[in-house]
Amino acid sequence: MSDTSTAVAVIAQVSKTDPATITPDMELVADLGLDSARALELLVELEDKLGIEINDEDAARLNTVGDILHYLEVR
Amino acid sequence: MGAIDRTWPTSLSEAVRRAARDAPEQGIAVFDGRARNLERRTYADLEELALASARRFHGLGVAPREPVLVALPTSWEWLEAWFGLLMLGAWPVASSGAGAMAAAEAQFDKVERVMAKIGARFVVASETFQRQAVDQGFSFAERGVITTDAQRRAPERSFQGPRDAGDDIAFLQLTSGSTGVPRAVAISHRAAIHNPLASTEAIGAPLGAPADDWADGMVSWLPLYHDMGLIGCLILPLVTGLDTWLLRPQTFLARPALWLHNLGVRGTTFTPAPNFGYQLCVERVPEDQLASLDLSSWQVALTGAEMVRSETSRAFCAKFAACGFSETAFRPCYGLAEATLAVTFDLKGEGVRTRPAPVGADAGFAMSDVVSTGSPVRDTRVRIAAPDLSDRADGEIGEVLISGPGLFSGYYNDAEATAECMHDGWFATGDLGFVHDGELYLTGRTKDLLIVHGHNIMPDEIERLADSVTGGGGLLRSAAFSVARGATGEEAVVVVEVDDNDPQRLSQLGHAIRSKIGRAAGLPLADLVFVRRGRIPRTTSGKMQRGELRQRYVDGRLERA
DSSP states (O other), X not given: OOHHHHHHHHHHHHHTOOGGGOOTTOBTTTTTOOOHHHHHHXXXXXXXXXXXXXXXXXXXXXXXXXXXXXXXXHO | XXXXXXXOOSSHHHHHHHHHHHXXXXXXXXXXXXXXXXXXXXXXXXXXXXHHHHHHHHHTTOOTTOXXXXXOOSSHHHHHHHHHHHHHTOEEEEXXXXXXXXXXXXXXXXXXXXXXXXTOOEEEEOHHHHHHHHHTXXXXXXXXXXXXXXXXXXXXXXXXXXXXXXXXXEEEEEEOOSSSSOEEEEEEHXXXXXXXXXXXXXXXXXXXXXXXXXXXXXEEOOOTTSHIIIIIIIIHHHHHTOEEEEOOHHXXXXXXXXXXXXXXXSSSEEEEEOHHHHHHHHHHSOXXXXXXXXXXXXXXXXXXXXXXXXXXXXXXXXXXXXXXXXXXXXXXXXXXXXXXXXXXXXXXXXXXXXXXXXTTSOGXXXXXXXXXXXXXXXXXXXXEXXXXXXXXXXXXXXXXEEESTTSOSOBTTOHHHHHXXXXXXXXXXXXXXXXXXXXXXXXXXSXXXXXXXXXXXXXXXXXXXXXXXXXXXXXXXXXXXXXXXXXXXXXEEEEEEESOOOHHHHHHHXXXXXXXXXXXXXXXXXXXXXEETTOSOBOTTOOBOHHHHHHHHHHTOOOOO
């Protein structure tokens, strides 16, 4: 599985959303309804599943699904 | 186990010296962000580090009796800063630092407003915090940030140890008012010593001895800028010479099982958490991890800081009974920053005890029953008052008033706010409840405050974000409050007045508002309601009546635009 599809799968699982409906412009809090606990769960799940570490400064800038996918591409 | 001197210390700095002397092997352990490593130091180390830190603060020009913000994550940097300021006789003010997925901008804005309100010259923070605050043009950032690096490199300058005691201020703790800037609750040395000692007595009551007699320590994930984290999980173990193990809040939120795992391996423990923390464990600890958890030595699981919900404690007991968690370990309590922390504790130790929700209980909290939060701690009194402050009879709902030695010395630099809630030595809490058989039950609150996940949020913070959204829909004014629909506790609702009722433009506006509040406050909205101009009730003087608005919403009487 590519990083992108893994990330979408993790986002879908944490937000309890159908992966087919997830689009890059979706906001994590406003559209996917993630509260602070869920947002942190997402962060740690992404780190574990992708074997990466996302620092706090970068994490603070991840507002949308697209932000996460872009971050994974350029990191 | 601590073997601390039973005569009470007269100041918090004396408590540090005593812990170093009487409990030199006990101390504080701080986990890193993923709870993989921990840094443990003894109280003897703490005293040494704090005194050196105090000399460096003095070298940097920090003076005794001046408030200094500490905006760092839970870490030894935090502990060195907070206790260094304390030993110098300055007043540390723990403030939330920018965490993962937190909105940096809102954080800086809050720090700036708090500093202005309490006349603070400095905030202790990370280099990143300073750089970002400078980049975003915050004026305090140029000269007002003492970075941890600068603090570490500062020249030491000796100082006269403060003779603080009794009624002198020891530190300030921030709490949310209903509008504007957080309030700085001034806590005296007397209160800071009395409240933890009264608490260990009450916590130990069903076992016949103060908690520090039989416990090895505590394991906490609560933020240190919150009274339950600071007083309950740091000052209490320090004053009683117990070990304490501190996880960052983010670590717990991402993986609640890490808290339970550590509770199980640190000997006999007691620990507080808000209802939401227990609920998170119910929902998010994977079934396949239960077998590896041993909760049999977790003697007391205190639950407070927000409405205690019996469905949560029942679900928690059902899920974790197999891990050895005892139903009777649950001990509801009630406290608030203005009382230092603790006001009442369940003293019976029979688990969560409830009564049917009485007529007049807040329907917006969706409770079928109300939980006993127990009886007042030593020297502390609770009474229930009518709006004219006369006493309510047993069982009648009214405002909760408290008095006792744990009471704060006032809101720092805000005599007006202090005068509003102090009545002849009684503090009016803004919480509603009743007393039955000498025990306090909470049923709602009069103050305009959202309590989401144990965190107090000022409605004003959310409304200012909503009001700042421009674009379709013609937003006029907004109001925020919270309601609970079940075990997950309170969630945020925003009501917005508009002149427009074009569905497409309202939908755009709705998305923009949710996005703004999501990005800046990290808060999802349970509901966003558009109403016509003038539908948000106001008093004749134009003051918004959030309580009345919320009641109409809960009753389904709010007409949508």
